[in-house]
Amino acid sequence: MSSMRPLIPLLIAAGILLGGNGLQSTLIALRGAQEGFSASTIGLMGTFYFAGFLLGCLAVTHIMKAVGHVRAFSALAAIASAGTLLLVLVVDPVMWCALRLAGGFCFAGLFTIMEAWLNSGAANKDRARVLAIYRMVDIGSVTGAQFLIPIVGASGFAI
Secondary structure (H helix, E strand, C coil): CCCHHHHHHHHHHHHHHHHHHHHHHHHHHHHHHHCCCCHHHHHHHHHHHHHHHHHHHHHHHHHHHHHHHHHHHHHHHHHHHHHHHHHHHHHHHHHHHHHHHHHHHHHHHHHHHHHHHHHCCCHHHHHHHHHHHHHHHHHHHHHHHHHHHHHHHHCCCCC
16 A cells, blocks of 8 residues: 555645536536526537547657656646636637547546556556555545535636
């Protein structure tokens, strides 16, 4: 178990990233409804996210081989962050669909890189335990982050 201690910062970072992504998915649907987007448009935004996620899954190994884990993670995190900020600044369904596509691509890469780091940092005997803890962090942070919406509200950019 002490061999897992170096992975704690990565698990904390994963919790923040995963929670934020889960919160954003819920928040976009709520915010889109507040902005007057139709249910079909909001559903299309979800489709764009998962299309980007699929493309990201297919491309991330090539990206990691080309520039390495750290640079790939940094670039994908920067693009995802900028996209999240643009969602607040540009309230347009077409732009939101494009940003959801890019966000899906980025998050597929970010999750893959985090899981690769966890796998490489875990000893063979601890690998199942590390991935189980990662999944608990994932589900717990996504679920917990949802409680920010009723506390802070879905409008504006406080969240």
